[in-house]
Every structure is written in C-alpha cells, then in structure tokens.
Amino acid sequence: MQNEEMAHIKQSLEIPVMMAPMFLISNPKMVINACHSGIIGTFPALNARTGEILEDWMKEITTALETLKQENPDKKIGPWGINYIVHRSNKRYVEDLQLIEKYQPSVVITSLGDPGPVAEIVHAYGGIVFSDVINLKYAKKAIEKGADGLVLVAGGAGGHAGTYNPISFVHEIREFFAGPIALSGGMSKGEDILVTELLGADLAYIGTRFITAEESTASDGYKQTIIDSSIEDIMYTDTFTGVNANYLIPSIIESGLDPEKLQRKEAIDFSELDNKRAKAWKDIWGAGQGIGPIHKVQTVAEIVDELKDGYNQSIETVANKNRTFIQK
Numbered sequence: 525m526q527n528e529e530m531a532h533i534k535q536s537l538e539i540p541v542m543m544a545p546m547f548l549i550s551n552p553k554m555v556i557n558a559c560h561s562g563i564i565g566t567f568p569a570l571n572a573r574t575g576e577i578l579e580d581w582m583k584e585i586t587t588a589l590e591t592l593k594q595e596n597p598d599k600k601i602g603p604w605g606i607n608y609i610v611h612r613s614n615k616r617y618v619e620d621l622q623l624i625e626k627y628q629p630s631v632v633i634t635s636l637g638d639p640g641p642v643a644e645i646v647h648a649y650g651g652i653v654f655s656d657v658i659n660l661k662y663a664k665k666a667i668e669k670g671a672d673g674l675v676l677v678a679g680g681a682g683g684h685a686g687t688y689n690p691i692s693f694v695h696e697i698r699e700f701f702a703g704p705i706a707l708s709g710g711m712s713k714g715e716d717i718l719v720t721e722l723l724g725a726d727l728a729y730i731g732t733r734f735i736t737a738e739e740s741t742a743s744d745g746y747k748q749t750i751i752d753s754s755i756e757d758i759m760y761t762d763t764f765t766g767v768n769a770n771y772l773i774p775s776i777i778e779s780g781l782d783p784e785k786l787q788r789k790e791a792i793d794f795s796e797l798d799n800k801r802a803k804a805w806k807d808i809w810g811a812g813q814g815i816g817p818i819h820k821v822q823t824v825a826e827i828v829d830e831l832k833d834g835y836n837q838s839i840e841t842v843a844n845k846n847r848t849f850i851q852k
C-alpha cells in the first residue's frame with residue numbers, strides 16, 4: 525500500500541526529490557515554489573510560531589497549489605509536506621495534528637517519537653508518513669509504530685544528523701524494509717539524486733542546498749557563509765542542543781566561542797558571551813557537508829533546474845559509459 529502511494533507521489537514529480545524541512549529556514553513561499561518546480565516541498569510545523577500562523581501558512585500553500593494546478597493542467601506540480609514533532613515536548617501536539625487532519629498534506633515527516641497516532645489520521649485521508657531515523661533501532665521502531673516510509677539521515681546531513689555512510693545505511697535498511705526510503709546527507713547535485721535511486725532509495729532528501737535559496741528565511745550572512753565555506757568548515761557536535769548536529773564553524777567563532785573547546789558540553793562557558801547566550805540555529809548556523817557545490821544565491825526554481833540538468837546529464841553519462849564499456 526505504501527509503495528503504491530509512493531508511486532503515485534513520484535508520478536507528480538519531475539525529479540525524485542523532497543526539499544527537506546529546516547527550522548527557521550523553510551517557509552510557505554519556498555514550499556509553493558518547490559512544488560511548482562516539480563519536487564516535494566516541506567517545512568517544519570514549528571516554523572510557524574503559533575497555531576494560527578500555521579493555519580494561515582497551510583491555507584496559503586493549499587490555495588496556491590490548487591491555483592497552480594488549475595492554471596497549469598499539464599505541468600507536474602509536486603505535493604507538499606510537513607514536519608511534525610511527535611514528542612511530548614511539543615506543546616502544540618494536539619493543535620497541529622488537527623490542522624494536519626484539516627489541510628491534509630500528502631506527506632508528513634515525523635521526528636522524535638511514536639508516529640502511530642499521526643499515521644492513523646494521515647492514512648484516513650490517503651497521505652503518507654515518513655519518520656526520520658539515524659540508526660537501525662529507530663528505523664525498526666518507526667516501522668513497527670506505523671510509519672510508511674523512512675527518512676535515512678546519514679552522516680554529513682545538515683541539522684541533527686547521524687553518522688552512518690549513506691550507501692551502507694540504505695543497504696542495511698533494505699535487508700528488512702521494502703517500503704519508501706528518502707535518503708539524506710550531503711546531497712547537493714543532480715547526480716546525487718541518480719545515486720540515491722541506484723542504491724534503491726526512492727527520494728533524495730535535500731536540505732542544505734536550499735538554505736541559500738532567495739526565498740529562504742536564512743539571513744544574508746548565513747547564506748554568504750555557506751557560499752564561502754567548504755566541508756572543512758562543518759562541525760558535528762552535541763554541544764548546542766544535546767543531540768549531535770552539523771554546524772558552520774564560522775558562525776561558532778562569530779558567536780565568540782572556540783570550536784576547539786566544544787567537544788564536551790560542559791567545556792563551554794556561555795557567560796563569556798556577555799550574557800548573550802548564542803542560540804543553536806539562530807546564531808549557530810546549521811549546514812551539512814554538501815556545501816561545496818553551493819556558489820550563489822538562487823531561487824528555488826533555479827536550484828531545482830540545476831538539479832534536473834545534473835540528474836539528466838548523469839543518466840546520459842552512465843548510459844554512454846556503459847556503451848563504451850560494452851564496445852570494449
């Protein structure tokens with residue numbers, strides 16, 4: 525059933541990509557433009573500061589996508605999705621779930637907890653639930669509790685990331701799970717999408733590549749730092765939230781901290797920061813290892829066009845290489 529739903533979603537896509545939800549970065553405009561470009565657009569529910577704002581955003585997205593579909597009946601318009609925290613720390617757990625039931629996003633990505641109650645609601649309207657996981661234990665638990673698909677957050681991903689090599693991670697999951705897989709971790713180019721498919725995953729789940737989108741809520745300084753940085757400027761630490769995540773080292777330094785002293789949580793003396801406690805995500809900027817190929821600010825549509833070109837070229841390259849190999 526979940527594979528049928530996945531196949532249905534893929535038919536509405538130009539390339540098998542989900543723009544990943546990002547705290548303080550994703551917004552309705554990005555989502556609408558991603559869907560308009562033929563990929564899945566998503567955002568974290570908590571980016572809307574209140575339930576009322578979230579409802580406004582959901583209205584804006586559903587109305588815009590409906591209009592786009594009517595105006596472009598032959599164009600592939602991707603579905604939208606939402607990231608929903610299924611943890612008791614989420615004070616809007618009930619409120620946001622009611623909005624999900626009302627506005628029916630095709631894709632719901634759950635983080636941190638039991639996807640069961642959400643799955644019941646999402647299945648009733650024909651949507652699909654992905655749970656993001658960083659290891660096999662969480663993957664098995666998510667499937668057991670009712671998730672249809674898995675987002676594999678591999679090493680090098682932006683935000684709270686795992687450490688597993690993406691290739692090995694997919695292989696291990698495919699040992700026991702035949703359902704939909706979205707693979708994430710450092711993917712920034714079109715060829716990465718083909719690799720995702722070759723590995724047997726269904727979707728490339730791409731976050732960092734979209735931080736520098738013109739429409740994103742990231743500050744200009746944040747975008748420029750990504751453009752100026754490389755893989756060596758990314759640091760994996762649990763210092764800021766208690767959970768390991770990848771961050772931009774220049775933003776750590778800019779906040780008055782010494783990256784060398786961040787290895788142990790207690791090593792930071794936040795009082796050194798003039799009582800201006802640097803906040804994860806707002807001051808300490810998240811980004812994954814895939815920042816190397818990001819060279820300028822572009823619209824979401826331009827980014828997706830580049831991904832499409834790279835994807836199509838890589839298909840051709842593989843086909844040509846194959847031919848050469850056979851001729852030899």
Ligand SMILES: Cc1cc2nc3c(=O)[nH]c(=O)nc-3n(C[C@H](O)[C@H](O)[C@H](O)COP(=O)(O)O)c2cc1C
Nearest residue numbers: 544545546547681682683708710730731732810812
């Ligand atoms: C700045 C930033 C914020 C993020 N915030 C969230 C979030 O709120 N919820 C979530 O499920 N994932 C979040 N993520 C993780 C992404 O959804 C996704 O897993 C990741 O970006 C994929 O790897 P990539 O950045 O290498 O493409 C965040 C990632 C980044 C870079």
